[in-house]
Amino acid sequence: MIYVSRLEHFNAAHKLHNPNWSLAKNKEVFGPCANTNWHGHNYELIVTVKGKPDPDTGFVIDLKRLSTLIRKNIIEKVDHKNLNLDVAFMEDKLASTENLVVEFWKILEPKIAEISSAKLHSLKLYETPRNYVEYFGE
Numbered sequence: 001m002i003y004v005s006r007l008e009h010f011n012a013a014h015k016l017h018n019p020n021w022s023l024a025k026n027k028e029v030f031g032p033c034a035n036t037n038w039h040g041h042n043y044e045l046i047v048t049v050k051g052k053p054d055p056d057t058g059f060v061i062d063l064k065r066l067s068t069l070i071r072k073n074i075i076e077k078v079d080h081k082n083l084n085l086d087v088a089f090m091e092d093k094l095a096s097t098e099n100l101v102v103e104f105w106k107i108l109e110p111k112i113a114e115i116s117s118a119k120l121h122s123l124k125l126y127e128t129p130r131n132y133v134e135y136f137g138e
């Protein structure tokens with residue numbers, strides 16, 4: 001089994017805000033991430049698929065096709081957007097890195113299955129160079 005990865009990038013604004021809490025409690029729990037007028041991140045998304053190399057191409061998956069698929073289905077929907085206001089699949093969800101990566105998985109897994117016999121293995125999403133989340137679909 002070979003693991004193949006593609007890195008994509010997007011910028012987005014958000015705030016961490018639980019609507020069931022007061023502003024004071026949101027600020028207490030989320031600190032500056034609850035800033036009322038938003039803040040931004042340079043996100044890095046690493047998509048890893050697994051499979052066996054095709055004997056004709058030597059590819060587990062064509063990384064150009066994988067990149068196009070990620071851009072069309074994820075990046076175009078979140079890049080230069082406000083994750084709380086502009087992104088349909090994040091509606092009514094806290095805009096945490098964890099929740100983002102779970103929604104990305106729900107979108108990407110079936111789309112990858114449409115173009116390849118390789119399977120989605122993991123998503124790694126960096127919110128900052130020091131904070132990242134990994135998800136294996138479980």
Ligand SMILES: Nc1nc2c(c(=O)[nH]1)N=C([C@H](O)[C@H](O)COP(=O)(O)OP(=O)(O)OP(=O)(O)O)CN2
Binds near residue numbers: 096098130131
């Ligand atoms: N489990 C999670 N914790 C936090 C998340 C998250 O999505 N999941 N998000 C945030 C904030 O959005 C915040 O903006 C992160 O910023 P910060 O902690 O300041 O990140 P840095 O890496 O830039 O911090 P340094 O202190 O400079 O290392 C918070 N928590």
